[in-house]
Amino acid sequence: MYEGVVQNLIDELGLLPGVGPKSAQRIAFHLLAADPADVKRLAHALLEVKEKVRFCRVCGNVAAEEECRICRDQRRDPQVICVVEEPKDVVAIERTREFRGRYHVLGGAISPIDGVGPDDLKIRELMVRLADGQVTELILATDPNLEGEATATYLARLVKPLGLKVTRLASGLPVGGDLEYADEVTLGRAFEGRRLLDV
Amino acid sequence: MRWSGRKALVRGPRGRRPPGGPYDDGVSLYRDEGVVLRTQKLGEADRIITLLTRRTGKVRGVAKGVRRTKSRFGARLEPFSHVDLQLHGGRSLDVITQVETLHPYGGAIVADYPRYTAGTAMLETADRLTVGEKEPALRQFLLLVGGLRTLAEGGHEARLVLDAFFLRSLAVAGYAPALAECARCGAEAARAFAIVAGGVVCGACRPPGAAVPAAETIALMIALLRGDWAAADASEPRHRTECSGLVAAYLQWHLEHGIRSLRHVEREWPGAPEARAPGAFPWSGRSHDAGPGAAGGRPGDAEPAPDPHVFRT
């Protein structure tokens, strides 16, 4: 335990994801020893991100304006929407340069045990976007874990009456690994997501 | 009546205490089979896995590196998985060293939304009912495995399976509701259901505010408690809804806090609309009068004995 303000900082840092008590202490003492100008810049960046960054009113992605960069881009295919859990997933998919459609960020996954149900995610907003019939394909790119699968199941059922093409990102074997080391669940999912080899 | 300080209640028959428990020196390995109840992130790449095991009871173990793509654990330690595992006893948390899948129930459960929500409520309830760690709870474990298997097989409506699980979990813990005779005096002509009294009550013992469910609803509860699936599957939607409301209210009254995932449980009728039916839980005394002649119903003669193998049909 340290003097009030120092302990305060350690406690706050310790709340950040992936920061344990040891790391929180290390960061706190690093900041104590750092140049005041550097610390000011960090504090400013923290405040600025909360003031200036908001969420796109169309897709829920982080945005500097009313709508995000992708939603404003007329070259992006408006017929395909890729549904993801978090804005960081948009970044990950954008890095692949494979996808030219639009996104919809749910803000998480359905997890009843954590009290998160469908109403707590941006699912209603998604249904509004699908209402005008312009979208023809929905790609469900929620995480390949239990909550992500459940969320995909829920969405697939929900949009079924709309008659869209609904696809799920293939998940399964990590590239570069040996088949014999794959666990049964992963191997099972890879079987489900198998594709036709057209040679 | 409430379950506070109820550690002893769900303790199964006392087996040999496996090595690696809190009384061990903290360096031994032990092996058990268990169902993953929940997982929590820990640090950068680890998770704390909470399992209900066959011999050891509830165990919390660290799975190191499980969140990395190339983890040797892969997806074996996701909720609903029934696994065979080896743990290394630690001072505060044990460390999971090896895992083999026995039954990956998660895949079949997650492929159907009502099944997923019912299954989640099962896991949460099993977690809440086994209060102490490393206190053997064999019957609760068998119930959970049986319930998940039944859910995964998809032969019965998910909510019915959940209600059967709730009723039998209460029975295992010594809180089976009285369904055949008045919970207070034992009289046979019992029609009202009073949670505070512990089940059905007769006219003389009936406290104010007791619900008056349909006789078919009570019969359904008896069928679920006994594992009489033929009768349960033949029940009507309105009686199922009423049964779920009573069972949920009864369960939550016996727990200190509500079951969080319960309000997200969906039920799907054959040919029901896709959308959820909010307010499906008649918590607050929504009572049906079953009409003349329904009194006495057909509640079974003997108090059903809790049988953890009820799901094995």
Ligand SMILES: [Zn+2]
């Ligand atoms: Zn946008």
Ligand SMILES: [Zn+2]
């Ligand atoms: Zn009585």
